[in-house]
Amino acid sequence: MAARVSIARAARSLASSAAPPRQLRSSGLLCCGNGAAWQRSAMRAAALEKTSLRQELRRGFAASATAREKKYTEDHEWIELEASGKIGTLGITTYASSALGDVVFIELPELGLEVNAGDAIGAVESVKSASDILTPVGGTIVEANGALEDKPANVNRDPEGEAWIARIEVRDAKELDGLMGKEEYEKFTSE
Amino acid sequence: MSPSRGPLRLFRATLKYSQLQNCRLFCSLAENVTGSRIQSYTSRSSDPYLNLSIEHYLLQKSPPDSAILFLYTNRPCIVIGRNQNPWVEVNLGLLDAATGTRDTATDSTKPPALGSVDLVRRRSGGGTVFHDRGNVNWTVISPRDGFTRDKHAEMVVRALRGLGIDRARVNERHDIVLDQGQRSRKAGLSDDEHTTPYMANGSAAPQPLKVSGSAYKLTRTRALHHATCLLQSPNLNLIPDYLHSPAKPYIEARGVASVSSPVGNIGIEITPFERAVFEEFVALYDKEQSQKDMEEVGVDSLEISDIRKGYDELKTLDWMYAQTPQFTISKEFGNDVFSMTVRHGSVLESTHLSIEMPKLHEIKDWRRYASTDIGNWLNNILLIPSNS
Numbered sequence: 001m002a003a004r005v006s007i008a009r010a011a012r013s014l015a016s017s018a019a020p021p022r023q024l025r026s027s028g029l030l031c032c033g034n035g036a037a038w039q040r041s042a043m044r045a046a047a048l049e050k051t052s053l054r055q056e057l058r059r060g061f062a063a064s065a066t067a068r069e070k071k072y073t074e075d076h077e078w079i080e081l082e083a084s085g086k087i088g089t090l091g092i093t094t095y096a097s098s099a100l101g102d103v104v105f106i107e108l109p110e111l112g113l114e115v116n117a118g119d120a121i122g123a124v125e126s127v128k129s130a131s132d133i134l135t136p137v138g139g140t141i142v143e144a145n146g147a148l149e150d151k152p153a154n155v156n157r158d159p160e161g162e163a164w165i166a167r168i169e170v171r172d173a174k175e176l177d178g179l180m181g182k183e184e185y186e187k188f189t190s191e
Numbered sequence: 192m193s194p195s196r197g198p199l200r201l202f203r204a205t206l207k208y209s210q211l212q213n214c215r216l217f218c219s220l221a222e223n224v225t226g227s228r229i230q231s232y233t234s235r236s237s238d239p240y241l242n243l244s245i246e247h248y249l250l251q252k253s254p255p256d257s258a259i260l261f262l263y264t265n266r267p268c269i270v271i272g273r274n275q276n277p278w279v280e281v282n283l284g285l286l287d288a289a290t291g292t293r294d295t296a297t298d299s300t301k302p303p304a305l306g307s308v309d310l311v312r313r314r315s316g317g318g319t320v321f322h323d324r325g326n327v328n329w330t331v332i333s334p335r336d337g338f339t340r341d342k343h344a345e346m347v348v349r350a351l352r353g354l355g356i357d358r359a360r361v362n363e364r365h366d367i368v369l370d371q372g373q374r375s376r377k378a379g380l381s382d383d384e385h386t387t388p389y390m391a392n393g394s395a396a397p398q399p400l401k402v403s404g405s406a407y408k409l410t411r412t413r414a415l416h417h418a419t420c421l422l423q424s425p426n427l428n429l430i431p432d433y434l435h436s437p438a439k440p441y442i443e444a445r446g447v448a449s450v451s452s453p454v455g456n457i458g459i460e461i462t463p464f465e466r467a468v469f470e471e472f473v474a475l476y477d478k479e480q481s482q483k484d485m486e487e488v489g490v491d492s493l494e495i496s497d498i499r500k501g502y503d504e505l506k507t508l509d510w511m512y513a514q515t516p517q518f519t520i521s522k523e524f525g526n527d528v529f530s531m532t533v534r535h536g537s538v539l540e541s542t543h544l545s546i547e548m549p550k551l552h553e554i555k556d557w558r559r560y561a562s563t564d565i566g567n568w569l570n571n572i573l574l575i576p577s578n579s
Binding site: 075104105123126127128129130131132134149 | 272274314318364405406408409445446447516517
């Protein structure tokens with residue numbers, strides 16, 4: 001529990017001291033990377049485009065009427081699996097987005113990128129800080145929210161809705177088991 | 192024994208000795224970085240690519256609960272933020288030693304020409320800055336827990352005030368400025384790093400001069416804060432020329448635009464500044480005073496493969512140019528409007544050009560791909576410095 005307390009304190013302290021004391025810090029998504037693979041996967045993406053995989057995945061997504069429970073990470077990302085359990089939508093939490101401050105740029109993953117849990121799938125810049133966006137689960141990126149490229153500030157406005165970051169075909173849904181539910185996450189961030 | 196063998200053997204012996212020296216130096220950096228909770232370094236090198244790579248290595252390899260100080264001074268260079276556009280931010284035509292100094296060399300009111308100036312894209316966010324030998328870069332890498340964007344700027348302000356620079360404070364952009372107003376009678380020297388007795392009120396009052404600009408790189412557990420600090424640059428009057436791009440009016444870009452500020456020199460020597468920053472770092476993080484002095488690092492650290500890898504990557508044209516966020520460049524030619532959108536360094540769509548072209552930074556002559564008018568114009572606007 002001590003570790004969690006310290007993370008929450010870190011979250012609060014990340015904000016500029018000039019800003020009013022509001023919720024702060026984020027983190028997984030605030031990560032850096034070094035020449036991440038997601039920057040170089042355009043060719044693989046093109047290959048994927050040619051197959052019917054993506055269309056199939058789309059149909060699968062559209063067919064799912066009810067989503068499963070939304071899960072949260074200690075690094076302040078969220079992921080929501082569709083009913084089939086195969087495709088997850090992920091983004092950063094409201095808590096994280098206020099910790100970042102005003103987002104001015106977002107770099108999204110290319111389609112077809114294969115990742116493991118904890119890998120960088122993109123990056124954001126806010127208040128002179130470069131930070132990576134991490135994925136909570138492994139799999140293949142099947143869609144990115146291109147609207148954010150023109151309106152990165154939406155990440156501050158509606159991070160858990162319209163400003164989702166990417167959709168991922170989840171390799172092993174069991175990876176979600178260790179994540180927090182909504183109540184648990186709220187408790188985690190209020191500590 | 193042939194006479195040539197002697198010198199050869201001597202040469203071999205020398206080589207072996209220097210390799211041993213290198214090993215001793217870089218092994219010590221590699222061991223220290225993972226082992227110590229408090230670490231301080233200065234660099235003997237003025238190579239901006241190397242210093243940024245050492246810094247990145249320290250960020251990635253140091254223990255999550257450690258605090259690191261790193262001080263370095265680069266040869267003249269322009270450093271853009273991770274998500275910036277070099278064609279928008281920099282007058283690339285001035286960077287070549289051969290051509291870049293024509294305008295200023297004839298002007299006797301300006302200092303001697305700078306010669307070749309490196310162009311670098313760093314890994315942290317923020318805007319474009321100019322470095323030279325009168326500028327000291329300071330870096331603090333610390334745990335995310337307890338980090339704020341002002342914490343280390345405040346540390347450096349304490350160092351500056353200890354050296355008698357009582358006009359220094361941290362401003363609302365997390366930069367360090369020197370206030371230029373008259374000393375207020377009421378105010379004494381404050382312990383608050385965000386106010387000084389020289390803060391001016393009213394729109395006619397002299398504006399503070401920026402002396403130190405900050406940028407950050409955040410990882411899961413670590414926060415890197417690095418900043419410039421202008422002590423005695425002889426080139427302040429040249430900086431606007433270098434940072435004024437002729438292409439800017441024609442480019443609409445995603446990504447991060449620089450905020451320009453009037454800058455000034457603090458007017459102190461490098462050595463006492465470095466010492467004062469080290470002492471404030473010790474006061475902040477090293478209560479037991481476990482270290483007496485900073486450790487020197489230099490070009491031998493390229494023997495560490497992670498540093499070499501980062502160094503090579505920073506020097507690639509792909510990192511410098513293809514990393515540029517998407518942008519559109521357009522201009523009217525008579526009744527015709529030329530437009531081209533560039534993504535990941537390649538043409539994504541264009542009114543006049545085929546997208547089957549090399550990456551922008553690989554094109555030597557645009558007239559191969561466009562009409563003479565458009566080609567000549569693009570050659571001027573999108574030129575790549577030959578020393579890059």
